[in-house]
Amino acid sequence: xxxxxxxxQDPVFSxxxxxxxxSDYLTWLxxxxxxxxSLILLEKYEPASGRHFKMPKPMFLRAGGLVxxxxxxxxxxxxxxxxxxGVSENAREVEKDRYEVKSLLAKGKNPYGSDExxxxxxxxxxxxxxxxxxxxxxAILPWFNFVAHPYHxxxxxxxxxxxxxxxxxxFNLVPLNEIKGLP
Numbered sequence: 001x002x003x004x005x006x007x008x009q010d011p012v013f014s015x016x017x018x019x020x021x022x023s024d025y026l027t028w029l030x031x032x033x034x035x036x037x038s039l040i041l042l043e044k045y046e047p048a049s050g051r052h053f054k055m056p057k058p059m060f061l062r063a064g065g066l067v068x069x070x071x072x073x074x075x076x077x078x079x080x081x082x083x084x085x086g087v088s089e090n091a092r093e094v095e096k097d098r099y100e101v102k103s104l105l106a107k108g109k110n111p112y113g114s115d116e117x118x119x120x121x122x123x124x125x126x127x128x129x130x131x132x133x134x135x136x137x138x139a140i141l142p143w144f145n146f147v148a149h150p151y152h153x154x155x156x157x158x159x160x161x162x163x164x165x166x167x168x169x170x171f172n173l174v175p176l177n178e179i180k181g182l183p
Contacts, residue, residue: 002086007097009153010132011084012112013144016077019093024079028072035068036061074138081135099169101159106171108179111156113148115181124149150183 008015039056047053056064083090101111110116114124124147131145132153156176176182 004083004086004088004090005094006086006154007084007090007093009085010128010145010149010151011081012148013146016080016084019083019096020076020080021092024076027079028069028076031072031075032065032068035064035066035071039064071139074142078135078138098159098163098166101156102166102169102171102173105156105159105173105176105179108174110150110179110181111159112150112152112181114150115179117148117181119147119149123147125151128152150181156182 036056039060043056044053079088082088083093104111117124119127127145127147128149128151131143131147132151134141134143134145156179160173160176
């Protein structure tokens with residue numbers, strides 16, 4: 001399924017939103033504007049009140065804007081998630097993720113925050129199983145990952161490789177077996 005490098009198979013909501021690109025925001029904006037505009041166009045070409053165009057009531061335009069806003073967010077979130085899954089081009093996100101994770105590993109912190117979670121390991125596992133791949137049906141049942149858990153489908157050993165251009169970051173990573181909260 002993945003054509004590009006997989007960053008995270010179950011990304012946290014805040015990370016997905018923080019990795020939005022300009023194209024994601026434009027998708028969100030376009031869908032928000034498309035809601036009321038589609039109502040105006042439908043009324044123009046197929047008037048509900050007879051033969052003459054009449055501007056839709058503001059109540060309907062606001063409702064169309066709200067539906068467009070939610071739809072646009074779901075589309076943008078889905079586009080960003082596809083980059084985490086490696087389904088679409090993600091070079092920018094890979095570099096940003098590698099920097100963030102390496103900086104946490106250099107400090108000896110768990111990159112997924114599961115060591116600081118108040119949930120038991122069983123509940124973290126349960127949450128991961130519920131939220132994994134939930135983005136595939138996001139428009140039907142919006143379900144996001146808000147829980148810090150260690151089950152992201154990525155081997156952290158890949159962050160211990162030094163890729164081209166990363167030597168200038170100057171991180172000295174703590175050995176993986178010393179990081180708390182990993183399975």
